[in-house]
Amino acid sequence: MYSEKILKHFKNPKFAGEIKNPDAIGQEGNPRCGDVMKIFLKVKDNIIKDIKFKTYGCIAAIASSDMMCELAKGKTIDKALKIKPDDIVKGLGHMPPIKYHCSILGTQALKKAIENYRRSEK
Amino acid sequence: MKKVYLDNGATTMLDPKVIGAMLPYFNIKYGNASSTHLFGEEAKEALERSRSIIAKSINAKPEEIVFTSGGTESNNFALKSIAFTNKNKGNHIIVSKTEHKCIMNTCKWLEKQGFNVTYLDVDKEGFVNPDELDKAITDKTILVSIIHGNNETGTINDLKALGSICKKHNVYFHTDACQSYTKTELNTKKQNIDLITLNAHKIHGPKGIGALYIRKGTKIKPWQHGGDHEFGLRSGTENIHGIVGFAEAVNIAMNKKHIAYMTKLRDKLIKSVLEIPEVRLNGPIGSKRLCNNANFSFNGIEGEAIGGYLNNKGIASSTGSACSAKTLEPSYVLMALGLSPEQANSSLRLTLSRFTTQEEIDYVLEVLPGIVKSLRKISPFWKE
Numbered sequence: 048m049y050s051e052k053i054l055k056h057f058k059n060p061k062f063a064g065e066i067k068n069p070d071a072i073g074q075e076g077n078p079r080c081g082d083v084m085k086i087f088l089k090v091k092d093n094i095i096k097d098i099k100f101k102t103y104g105c106i107a108a109i110a111s112s113d114m115m116c117e118l119a120k121g122k123t124i125d126k127a128l129k130i131k132p133d134d135i136v137k138g139l140g141h142m143p144p145i146k147y148h149c150s151i152l153g154t155q156a157l158k159k160a161i162e163n164y165r166r167s168e169k
Numbered sequence: 170m171k172k173v174y175l176d177n178g179a180t181t182m183l184d185p186k187v188i189g190a191m192l193p194y195f196n197i198k199y200g201n202a203s204s205t206h207l208f209g210e211e212a213k214e215a216l217e218r219s220r221s222i223i224a225k226s227i228n229a230k231p232e233e234i235v236f237t238s239g240g241t242e243s244n245n246f247a248l249k250s251i252a253f254t255n256k257n258k259g260n261h262i263i264v265s266k267t268e269h270k271c272i273m274n275t276c277k278w279l280e281k282q283g284f285n286v287t288y289l290d291v292d293k294e295g296f297v298n299p300d301e302l303d304k305a306i307t308d309k310t311i312l313v314s315i316i317h318g319n320n321e322t323g324t325i326n327d328l329k330a331l332g333s334i335c336k337k338h339n340v341y342f343h344t345d346a347c348q349s350y351t352k353t354e355l356n357t358k359k360q361n362i363d364l365i366t367l368n369a370h371k372i373h374g375p376k377g378i379g380a381l382y383i384r385k386g387t388k389i390k391p392w393q394h395g396g397d398h399e400f401g402l403r404s405g406t407e408n409i410h411g412i413v414g415f416a417e418a419v420n421i422a423m424n425k426k427h428i429a430y431m432t433k434l435r436d437k438l439i440k441s442v443l444e445i446p447e448v449r450l451n452g453p454i455g456s457k458r459l460c461n462n463a464n465f466s467f468n469g470i471e472g473e474a475i476g477g478y479l480n481n482k483g484i485a486s487s488t489g490s491a492c493s494a495k496t497l498e499p500s501y502v503l504m505a506l507g508l509s510p511e512q513a514n515s516s517l518r519l520t521l522s523r524f525t526t527q528e529e530i531d532y533v534l535e536v537l538p539g540i541v542k543s544l545r546k547i548s549p550f551w552k553e
Contacts, residue, residue, distance in 0.1 A: 054481075057474075058478075064547065078550065079499075079510040079511060081473075081499070082471075102549070103550050108474075
């Protein structure tokens, strides 16, 4: 059911964990539905310097979180906001259609974290 | 890598002895049981011998056993056919909220055909309360169908108590015994059951073969029409190799030592897993639980992910999480026991068999706590 890449990111998520004193946190999802993602950001000069996630969810949700962080790290926040669910799916090789929502959740959690960051900057 | 199969509630390994019993019926004794020549007679003899073995195992007469393609067909046959055959008497059917999907979806279809279905609540361990069944029966009720051993929670309903209520009201009583068959007592007379769904592949028999016990005198018309096989009740050339395998599987499984063996392993598994912090057992403990079933919810983490890490370690399990369901809904069975969707999403089912070894259970107990810990470490809902 899952691609090798999904399983790789699920087994060894590089970005799993927490950032101490993050510049922003964003959370999306609902435990009733089975997936919740929490994103931690460190931002400097508008660039995502560090990003970590904590996810309650299935194999696809954990892999999507990790791929999303991989795509976002090093990008300016404007560019990070342009990451689409399809970019996450592409990065993971293939996503079972029923799990597509996991990639959407990834981009939503990131968006929330960035919104929170911008709010705190004002 | 070590491979450990703990998903015997889904299906089981074919016992090599069962394979041995089946083999001649593929290429030597391959006749059609309806034929009157030597080949047909051999098949017919095997068919009737097998029927007697299965009848005896549930205290029934051979002519009360109708072979089908499995549990789903037997459940469909029982519900649809009893409903339509007896609709002059009434249009009300009672089931529980913890039935297998093939009962639930059959009921939904029957509702569209003009039948009314009551879905009985269960208590927090998954039991149907006989008093509530008693109250739910009306003069329009024609059939009660209550699962015997639950596939998810392992709850074994009290068929005797439920059956006597159905008898009192003169209502047909059906039970889906796919998970419980040979794992706890099943007795048509003692428990007063009119129809029982049985299958082979949960007891180390082949897939694609099952049976429906139909008490003699039950008003039921065939659902599948054709050449009048199986006493005219279920047409279609009999699956002789499957039937022979089914009977051999029953013969072996009826030995009570297997129940004692699985119970011991199950209890060790349950006791040790409950030592992990913030874990709950779903379903009852003790003799009212299927001897091969364990079902847990691990706070803060999701079931499919636990199963995914177990799979990486070679261990096969299953979950009631929304993530693994085609509907993306958490298990309705676990929710009927009062679990929150979050608890249902964090469930893990481990189902044993008589081939499960102590070493395999030890291996699971060795890796599971670490998996739970590492998933909790990356969970937004877990605070150390």
